[in-house]
Amino acid sequence: MKKQQFLSLAIVLLTALFASGCPARTAQIVATRTVVAFGSVTEQLAQQNDSTYTEATDALRVRLVSEHGTIQQYVAAVGPLDAAHTRRARALARFADTLYDAARLIDRSREAGQSATSYVGAAVSILAKLDETISLLEGHELPALPIPQVVRDLRRSLQTIAGVPTS
């Protein structure tokens, strides 16, 4: 009898654990997939950043060789390219976190429904971080990098939450 009571209690506890634990686990899996997906977006942009830098500096070196230039001329001309490449790399190093913050905020505001106005401040703040990195991906010293569609979609959703016109 005592064993039966123990088994019943175990079944009740397992049922409760299953009922409460499953959504959390599902959410955890979704969050993990999101982090992995954003990691690949960031890595793809970082590789494109390196490729554009390599192409630009290869072209500079080839031009200087054909003009019988000097290493001093190369160092002077490569300075702005190095600075732009480094700025982009630093921004991209933090980009996955920003994208993940954006995704979490969008999910939370969707769950909140009518009370989503409380997320406006956070959306504006994340939007500013996102736009800062996107502006570095535009072409100045180095050619522009294409903004991935997932980043455009996140930005549009953040703009909607923040109440700013979507672009």
Place this chain on the structure above:
Amino acid sequence: MNPVELISSILRIGGLVSEAVMDAMKAGDVSAVEELTKHLPEGARIEARSAALQMAQLAKATEALKPASGG
């Protein structure tokens, strides 16, 4: 090991690898830089890899633009 200790040890390893990457870069050892950066966290890896690329491109330019000896 609790999660805080685990994260701390990962950060410590990241710091040690970063130092080793810097040493390899100073020594001009590109293959060591590439190998070491695989062990860094993603963000640090992106920064270290771009710094190593700049170093490699400068080395190529130094070689290609070397003044002709003699004459």
